[in-house]
Amino acid sequence: MTRFSPTFEGFGQMLEASGAGLEPDALRQLWTYHQLLRDRNADGDLTRLRSFASMVTLHYVDCILVARKLGAKLPSPLLDIGSGAGFPGIPLKIAAPQVQVVLSEGRARRVDFMDEAITAAGLRGIQTFCGKTFSSFPHPVQGVITRALEKIPVTLARVRAFVPPGGLAIFMKGPHCDDEIAEAARDFGRSWRLEDDIAYALPFSTHERRLVTFRRLEDLSELVRRRTRPIDSEANESFKTWKGLLTGRGVRKSGLALLSGQKTVPEALRDFPQRCHELLVPRGLEMVPEEAPPDLPVAVLAPGLFRELDVFGTSAPLLVLQVDEPQAWPGTLEGCTLAVPFQDPENVGAVLRSAAAFGVREVVLLKEAASPFHPKALRAGGTAAFRLRLWKAGSLAEVAAATEGQRVLLSAEGSPLKQFAFPDDFLLLPGLEGAGLPPELRGEAVAIPMEAGSESLNAAVAAAVAMYAWYVGVQ
Numbered sequence: 001m002t003r004f005s006p007t008f009e010g011f012g013q014m015l016e017a018s019g020a021g022l023e024p025d026a027l028r029q030l031w032t033y034h035q036l037l038r039d040r041n042a043d044g045d046l047t048r049l050r051s052f053a054s055m056v057t058l059h060y061v062d063c064i065l066v067a068r069k070l071g072a073k074l075p076s077p078l079l080d081i082g083s084g085a086g087f088p089g090i091p092l093k094i095a096a097p098q099v100q101v102v103l104s105e106g107r108a109r110r111v112d113f114m115d116e117a118i119t120a121a122g123l124r125g126i127q128t129f130c131g132k133t134f135s136s137f138p139h140p141v142q143g144v145i146t147r148a149l150e151k152i153p154v155t156l157a158r159v160r161a162f163v164p165p166g167g168l169a170i171f172m173k174g175p176h177c178d179d180e181i182a183e184a185a186r187d188f189g190r191s192w193r194l195e196d197d198i199a200y201a202l203p204f205s206t207h208e209r210r211l212v213t214f215r216r217l218e219d220l221s222e223l224v225r226r227r228t229r230p231i232d233s234e235a236n237e238s239f240k241t242w243k244g245l246l247t248g249r250g251v252r253k254s255g256l257a258l259l260s261g262q263k264t265v266p267e268a269l270r271d272f273p274q275r276c277h278e279l280l281v282p283r284g285l286e287m288v289p290e291e292a293p294p295d296l297p298v299a300v301l302a303p304g305l306f307r308e309l310d311v312f313g314t315s316a317p318l319l320v321l322q323v324d325e326p327q328a329w330p331g332t333l334e335g336c337t338l339a340v341p342f343q344d345p346e347n348v349g350a351v352l353r354s355a356a357a358f359g360v361r362e363v364v365l366l367k368e369a370a371s372p373f374h375p376k377a378l379r380a381g382g383t384a385a386f387r388l389r390l391w392k393a394g395s396l397a398e399v400a401a402a403t404e405g406q407r408v409l410l411s412a413e414g415s416p417l418k419q420f421a422f423p424d425d426f427l428l429l430p431g432l433e434g435a436g437l438p439p440e441l442r443g444e445a446v447a448i449p450m451e452a453g454s455e456s457l458n459a460a461v462a463a464a465v466a467m468y469a470w471y472v473g474v475q
Helices: 008-017 024-039 052-073 089-095 108-121 152-159 178-187 237-244 248-254 264-271 303-309 345-357 375-381 396-402 439-444 459-474
Strands: 078-081 101-105 126-130 143-147 168-173 192-201 208-216 228-231 256-259 276-282 298-301 318-322 336-340 362-365 389-392 407-416 426-429
Touching (some): 024 089, 024 108, 052 168, 078 089, 089 101, 089 126, 108 126, 152 168, 152 208, 237 256, 248 256, 256 375, 345 362, 345 459
Parallel strands (some): 228 298, 336 426, 362 389
Antiparallel strands (some): 192 208, 256 318, 276 318
16 A cells, blocks of 8 residues: 655645645645644544544545535535534635535534634635524525435435525435435435435545435425424423323314324325414424425424424424314214224224225214324324214213114124124224123124134224225125
């Protein structure tokens, strides 16, 4: 391996041999920066690299080659997100002096170092920004660049509110980033287009690189065109209301529900726009589903507050929906009407999902039943609660008594389902979880056949099997 002396002459020779040579003035600027970096790095907080060859190759050559490979495509102004001690922004600025550069870094000590380096090297058209980069970034830019910061889709979501159409997002990645590129293309195909994917090796090393760029597309449905409001405090009245939606009581009190799910939320936005009240997104990951109506309000929550509401850990937007209090059931029957007594909200959601799948249109929620709009019910049932007509009625015993002659009861002690003929119009009435039906009703019930020795089915599963049997019988 060729060795270069850790001197100004050796510095220039190694850059030249690596395909990253600089003009004399630029070389002196980079050498000044290098010397200052070594002087201020006593505790290793600015860079973990110590050897001359490693610093030249993995810091300076790595960054300068980006300017060489992109050439005139390098956007200006260019935001370097997570600059650290100035990488890649400062070497890029020196190699491409025509580009205006903003160095964004959240740690004040490193920002102070970069300010000192900019002054010492006599750089112009470069500035620092101390803080985290979110959708409200205050400086106009034409592109962003990151090196080993985060996954590509996360950055694309972070910056699409302020990178204008035609701008670039540039990623300095290792060789194994195919999954990130595929995810970005899948999730942000209407917002970004993959433009470059350049594989190369760093000279005088075993390190391989991928230079990946995405071009910003015009998209009228993006967060940048929406009116958003920040939510940063637990004392915020809206946040307290949303937190209450984690319980059935809070849902009933507010007439709102909180929906989560990477597939369920876009489905609700598309199919029930009139019910959509507000979209909740975490700061730093302000993704707005393409299905969101253009006038839907968006709240940007501090990450900690968002996590309190995102109880299933989806890390995807949450949707606040308006829900209607079910009206009293008039007692009418058409086809299969389902009665739901389940106290577990997950069972409620699961049986509503089955009802919607098997052609049931009307559901009677009994007094014992958990809220169909509880987060756990919505998690299990998806948007089924909004696709069915929901009624409310009295207790299981009261409804059973009122529907004698019109009811189909489910119990493990009943007659086999395969021997049963469903009437034209009836109320399907399963029992409570565990307790089942009142003893006096079980002899009239029908049962789902099972293998000998098997325990009884989950109540929601038994109801689903019965609804399926009815559904295939009427097709």
